[in-house]
Amino acid sequence: MSAVEDAIAHLDQYGYCLLPELMPAEWARSFAERCQELHADPQNANKISGDEHYETLFGMLNLDDRTWACASHPSAVTVARHFLGPKCRVVEACSKPTQPGAPHQALHADSAGNFVRVPDIPWMINSMWMLTDFTADNGATAVVPGSHRSRLSAPPADLDVDGPHLHAICGTAGSLLMWHAGTFHMARGNRSDTVRIGLNVAYYPRWFNNWVENHHQPVWPETFERMPRVMQSLCTGRRVHTRAEAYEAPPMAPPEGP
Numbered sequence: 001m002s003a004v005e006d007a008i009a010h011l012d013q014y015g016y017c018l019l020p021e022l023m024p025a026e027w028a029r030s031f032a033e034r035c036q037e038l039h040a041d042p043q044n045a046n047k048i049s050g051d052e053h054y055e056t057l058f059g060m061l062n063l064d065d066r067t068w069a070c071a072s073h074p075s076a077v078t079v080a081r082h083f084l085g086p087k088c089r090v091v092e093a094c095s096k097p098t099q100p101g102a103p104h105q106a107l108h109a110d111s112a113g114n115f116v117r118v119p120d121i122p123w124m125i126n127s128m129w130m131l132t133d134f135t136a137d138n139g140a141t142a143v144v145p146g147s148h149r150s151r152l153s154a155p156p157a158d159l160d161v162d163g164p165h166l167h168a169i170c171g172t173a174g175s176l177l178m179w180h181a182g183t184f185h186m187a188r189g190n191r192s193d194t195v196r197i198g199l200n201v202a203y204y205p206r207w208f209n210n211w212v213e214n215h216h217q218p219v220w221p222e223t224f225e226r227m228p229r230v231m232q233s234l235c236t237g238r239r240v241h242t243r244a245e246a247y248e249a250p251p252m253a254p255p256e257g258p
């Protein structure tokens with residue numbers, strides 16, 4: 001089996017897979033440095049959520065073209081298409097630094113909050129490019145293997161995040177972690193003295209209503225124009241500047257009962 005076929009089989013069985021060293025480590029580390037500058041730029045403040053420990057900068061497809069090389073990497077796309085179909089798309093890419101002193105992120109599944117019971121087919125394949133080395137001490141993403149088969153939209157409240165169910169997925173800069181959205185996961189706390197930076201790229205099937213993720217940024221028309229064909233073929237959503245233009249309006253509150 002090829003490395004990608006192995007990765008697909010692993011993701012199918014355990015809910016995640018690791019593709020080590022897909023990009024040169026120095027390339028990834030230099031991209032990580034740029035991510036830090038983008039987080040510090042006041043022009044991007046309206047695209048950032050989180051706090052001083054763990055920030056998410058949305059809209060990376062518009063902010064740094066290296067994002068495209070990650071999002072359209074043939075191994076990543078092969079895995080995403082295997083689970084979501086040939087027409088799946090890249091909907092968002094974000095930079096996620098975990099600062100020294102950060103506590104564990106809350107354990108969660110992705111884009112599952114609107115399901116009463118999650119479907120038994122994948123509704124999203126998520127991914128994390130390690131732009132710095134990921135270690136158990138500096139905030140590596142941790143997963144609960146097999147939890148994608150639970151059909152739960154959120155982890156059981158009593159699951160001990162410091163117990164044996166959580167596996168820290170470690171790798172050198174340039175490696176790629178991919179997971180089924182139903183796999184319970186979190187960024188571990190950062191007990192080291194260096195920042196951990198990941199580039200998160202989210203793949204969705206076209207039937208999914210991406211309005212549910214309320215920070216996602218659309219691909220700008222001028223970004224789309226500059227993209228190579230392979231990246232354009234993965235960005236088939238509306239090319240606009242604001243979320244209001246990209247996604248349908250939030251639903252109205254249900255009418256009062258009699």
Ligand SMILES: O=C(O)CCC(=O)C(=O)O
Pocket residue numbers: 096110126128139140141142185186187188198200
């Ligand atoms: O930053 C991480 O390691 C985890 C990211 C995450 O939980 C997510 O993108 O849903």
